[in-house]
Amino acid sequence: MHNGDCHITECKVRGDGSEIDYYSDFCVADYIVGIGGGRITDLTKAIADRKKIPCVILPSAISTDAPATSRSVLYHPDGSSYAIKYEKSPELIIVDSEIIFRSPLRFFVSGIGDAITTKFESEANARNMRKNLVKGNYFPTYTGAAVANLCYAALLEAGRDAVSGIRSGCHNKSVDRVIEAVVLMSGLGSENCGCGIAHAVGEGVALVPTDKSSLHGEQVAFGLICQFIAEGREAAFIYGLLEYYADIGLPKTLKELGIDVNEKNLEIIAGMAVSRACWKEALDVPVTDVGQVMEIIKRADAIGNESGGIPEI
Numbered sequence: 001m002h003n004g005d006c007h008i009t010e011c012k013v014r015g016d017g018s019e020i021d022y023y024s025d026f027c028v029a030d031y032i033v034g035i036g037g038g039r040i041t042d043l044t045k046a047i048a049d050r051k052k053i054p055c056v057i058l059p060s061a062i063s064t065d066a067p068a069t070s071r072s073v074l075y076h077p078d079g080s081s082y083a084i085k086y087e088k089s090p091e092l093i094i095v096d097s098e099i100i101f102r103s104p105l106r107f108f109v110s111g112i113g114d115a116i117t118t119k120f121e122s123e124a125n126a127r128n129m130r131k132n133l134v135k136g137n138y139f140p141t142y143t144g145a146a147v148a149n150l151c152y153a154a155l156l157e158a159g160r161d162a163v164s165g166i167r168s169g170c171h172n173k174s175v176d177r178v179i180e181a182v183v184l185m186s187g188l189g190s191e192n193c194g195c196g197i198a199h200a201v202g203e204g205v206a207l208v209p210t211d212k213s214s215l216h217g218e219q220v221a222f223g224l225i226c227q228f229i230a231e232g233r234e235a236a237f238i239y240g241l242l243e244y245y246a247d248i249g250l251p252k253t254l255k256e257l258g259i260d261v262n263e264k265n266l267e268i269i270a271g272m273a274v275s276r277a278c279w280k281e282a283l284d285v286p287v288t289d290v291g292q293v294m295e296i297i298k299r300a301d302a303i304g305n306e307s308g309g310i311p312e313i
C-alpha cells in the first residue's frame with residue numbers, strides 16, 4: 001500500500017533468495033502483506049527487512065512454524081538451507097482457520113511435525129545454554145521454554161482430534177488449537193529457545209535425492225526420533241510418540257520419507273547433521289563421528305519400522 005494504492009502481485013517463489021533483489025527493487029510501499037505458504041512467508045519477511053517496512057503474514061497453510069519467526073530459511077541449489085535473521089518478527093500475523101482447515105491435510109500434519117520438535121530442542125538447548133535464534137544471540141528464555149512445553153501439550157491433546165476432524169470434513173475446536181500451537185507457540189518457542197538435533201537431521205534428510213519429496217515438518221519429525229536415540233531416551237517413550245505419528249500420518253521411517261536405507265544415503269544425512277552447530281552443541285555428550293551418527297539414524301529407522309505402518313491420509 002502506497003499513497004492509497006494497493007498492489008497485489010502474484011509470484012512463484014523458488015526459495016533460493018533470488019527473488020529478494022527483484023521484488024525489493026520495484027517495491028515502493030508503506031508495508032507488505034504476504035499471502036501464501038512458507039516460501040512466500042520467507043520472501044515477504046526478507047523484502048520487509050530490506051525495505052525497512054512493516055510486514056503482515058497471512059498463511060495459506062501451516063506446514064511450518066515460520067509465520068511468527070524473525071528469520072527466513074532459503075535454499076541452495078543442492079537442497080541445503082541457510083537462514084537470514086532479522087531485527088524483528090512480522091508486525092502482524094492473520095490466520096484464517098477456515099483457510100487452514102481447507103488446505104491440504106499433509107501440510108497441516110507437517111506443521112505438527114515441525115512444532116512437536118520445539119519442546120525437546122528447547123530442553124536440550126537450555127541444558128547446554130545454547131544461544132537462541134533471536135538476532136544478537138541470547139540465551140534461551142524461561143518464557144520460551146514454558147511456551148514450548150505448552151505447545152507439546154496442546155499438540156498431544158488436540159492433534160489426533162484435529163486430524164480426524166479434517167479427514168471427516170469437520171472443522172472442530174481441536175483444529176484451531178493445533179493452529180495456535182503451530183503458528184504461535186512453536187514460533188515463539190523455537191525463536192526463543194533455538195533449534196537442535198531434530199532440525200540438524202532434518203537438514204540432512206532434505207539433501208538425499210529421492211523420487212518422493214518430503215516436507216520440512218516430516219523431515220524434522222524423523223529427526224526428533226534420532227534426537228531421542230542420541231539422548232538415550234527410554235524406548236517406551238519413543239514408541240508412545242511413534243504411535244501418535246502413526247495416528248496423525250507423520251512418517252516414522254526413512255522409507256516413509258521416500259529414502260532408501262543404504263550407506264550412501266545414511267552418510268549424506270549424518271554428514272550434514274554433524275556439520276551443524278545445532279547437532280554439536282545440543283548434545284550433553286557430543287557425538288561428532290559420522291559413523292556413530294549413521295548408527296543413531298539406523299536405530300531410529302529401525303524403531304520406526306518396529307512400530308507399524310503409516311496410515312493413509
Ligand SMILES: [Zn+2]
Pocket residue numbers: 064065114199216220
Ligand atoms: Zn522447523
